[in-house]
Amino acid sequence: MIGVIGIILSLGLLIYLAYRGWSIILLAPILALLASAFAIFEGGDFHGLAIYTEAFMTSLGNYVKAYFPIFMLGAIFGKLMDASGSADAIATFISEKAGKGKELWAIVLACAVITYGGVSLFVAAFAIYPIGAALFRQAGIPKRILPPAIALGAFTFTMTAIPGTPQIQNAIPMQYFGTDGFAAPILGIIAAAIMLFGGMLWLTWRKNKAMAAGEGYGEHKEEKLTIMDREKLPPFGIAIAPIILVIASNYIFSKFIFQDMDASYLEQYGTTLSKVIGDWSLIVSLIIGVLVAIICNYKRMGSVVEVLKEGVAGSFLAIMNTASEVGYGNVIKTLAGFTILANVMLNTFENPLIGEAISSSVLAGITGSASGGLSIALETFAPTFLERAGEAGISPEVLHRVASVACGGMDTLPHNGAVITLLAVTGMSHKQCYLNIGMCTVIIPLISCAVIIALGSIGIV
Template sequence: MIGVLGIIISLGLLMFLAYKGWSVIIIAPLLALLAAAFTVFEGGDFHLLATYTEGFMVSLSGYVKSYFPVFLLGALFGKVMDESGAANAIAVAISTKIGKGKEIWAVVLSCAVITYGGVSLFVAAFAIYPIGAALFREAGIPKRLLPPAIALGAFTFTMTAIPGTPQIQNAIPMQYFGTDAFAAPILGIVAAIIMLFGGMFWINYRYKVAQAHGEEYGNHPNEDITPMDTSDLPSFATSILPIFVVLIGNFVFSKYVFSNMDTAYLADYNTTIDAVQGNWSLIVSLLIGILMAIAFNYKRFGSVRGCLKNGVQGSFLAIMNTASEVGYGNVIKTLAGFSLVAAGMLSISSNPLVGEAISSSVLAGITGSASGGLSIALATFADQFIAQAQAYGINPEVLHRVASVACGGLDTLPHNGAVITLLGITGMTHKECYANIGMCTVVIPAIACVAIIILGSFGIC
């Protein structure tokens, strides 16, 4: 039990320090070693440097090897779409098209289109905030509902549910289950519908309550918004085309190109086409999208080289944060105390979909990262889930979609970095906004996950 206490203390500190803004790259290895040190009290061996270099760092480097191309190209695509003005052009066009009286829909759908195309949720938040603030102010919608609207569009269904999304949370399960980004399309669409319309129902309900109390946009004296210059944005057509190319290219390459190639040579690399075609499809599609976005907007960049350099630097921080959490999880899962924790999570149900959802969601909540929690859960339990799914006759695509959707629930607890960043961008506080953010990004996605577990258990995918 002392080992379990060490894990609990370590996890508690990880959540607290991450919430306070400490870098996960620094605290994750230290707290992993702290948890491992508790094994001494149970008569076990603890080797400080070996645990760090042969446990934590081996797992970290393995994650970087597997996912760095997706992180890199995703960051580059987001940066190109941001600096070229394409992301803003899409947001302005959607907001104008939807029209007056549907400002909340305009914000949510603008974020959704951008993030479904592969642009990071952080870029979406920065791009949409000035537009959303102007729309909400003019319509008299309380500003405290703007962060939940952005979170609903960027942090939920486009991140985990809609088939084909190039976000990393949809890419991680591919290497474990031999699937592609379009796995279990029916379940993905069902989950997306529940998240979108459930979230919209909630935000509109809260808006009507605010209206009944006479609440409007509010007085925000410290609001510092630079009005967007919309006079020189690229056209909507040239802005949206790279996004379509990423999505369509991903589908074509994963379904028709790589699967029909002669890839017997992969045996020399100890892998198969089923294990890599998902990542390969994303890599090629994102690369084509980046080149197209640059070609369409070349003259709009102050410096293409500078834009790409900034994108590369951003990808380093993103992948190292997640990889550090994976390294942390790898150390924790080797501890004797973790077997008790794992047994507790997996004993709730013999249905592998339930165990997968619980482990992915809980670990995402602990780490404050959907991708980190998902990576730890699948690295630890994927083989067990696959064996159980085979016994139940469950398609691996269902495992993929449930894992992806499940990790996008408890990840956005108050200590989540994306939540903290969103509130910082909008100048709002947890007290003002988190109850509504949590409803849209924690509660409703959890309902969506339960729904697809039930459907998936009956063979629907």
């Protein structure tokens, strides 16, 4: 029991101090060691620095190995979209076509389109931020509303709920329940609608309240975004082309080109094509997008070398924050107290959908990762969920959709890597933005999960 207290204390401090602006890179290993130290009080072993060097740093290193190319290329791509004037051109086009007052919808739906197209939510943050900043600046909308708008479009319904989404949170349950990405489509659409419209109602109210009080975009001296004269902006077709190419290329490479290649040589690297095809497709797609952005806008950007250097530099803090959070979560999940927590969540409720939702969501909150929490929950409890669901006449498809939606609730607590990355990219703080981010990515998704649990329990699929 003392081990459980250690985990709760460690997690509470991580959330509080992250909200107060402390560095996750500094906090994560210290608080992972704190939680591990509580093993001493239960007669266990505390391995001291080995936990840091061998457990925490190994997990951090594996994450950097797997995702640094995506972070780096995503940051470069976003910087090129800004420096070339493409972000401003897209923002101008959207504001003219959508009309005044539709800027929030434009940003949320832009994020939704590219993440549903398979682009990583981290890349969405890099790519959409300069567009959103230009659009919000033109409309006089407070910048603190922008990170929640990006989070709503990228971190919620397209990540977990919409049938067929290629995001990993929708793929993980397939191997455990024998389902596909379109499982329980009615429940998925209902959950997505609650997240989208609930989030939009909240953000619209918050935006209108702030603007009525006289708050504008604000002065952000640290913001290094390019502002061009309108006559120098690229045409909309040229501005949007790199984004379209990234989405289209990602689909083509993942579904066709890489699928047909002979990748038997990967055995010598200890992996398989199915494990790397998603990353490979996105890396190649981002390279194509970067090259096209440079070729189409070479004369508009000044020094391309400087733009590339700024993009690379911008990726370092983002990936290290997220990787540190992953290291923390992987240390926590090895502790005996974590197993106790997991078993309590499993056995508290007879309804398998409620038990599944609680375990997926809470474990995602503890690890700071939707996919991490979901993987742990299903790896540990999927057979039990299937057995209880069969006894209750509940379809495996419903289990799939509830698990996927549930992991996208408490995952975005203040210490979450994606939240920290988003705030770092936009140059904002938890204090300025987290109330709205939390409402859109934690509270409303949890409400949507409760609704589909109720509907799934009566046979709606």
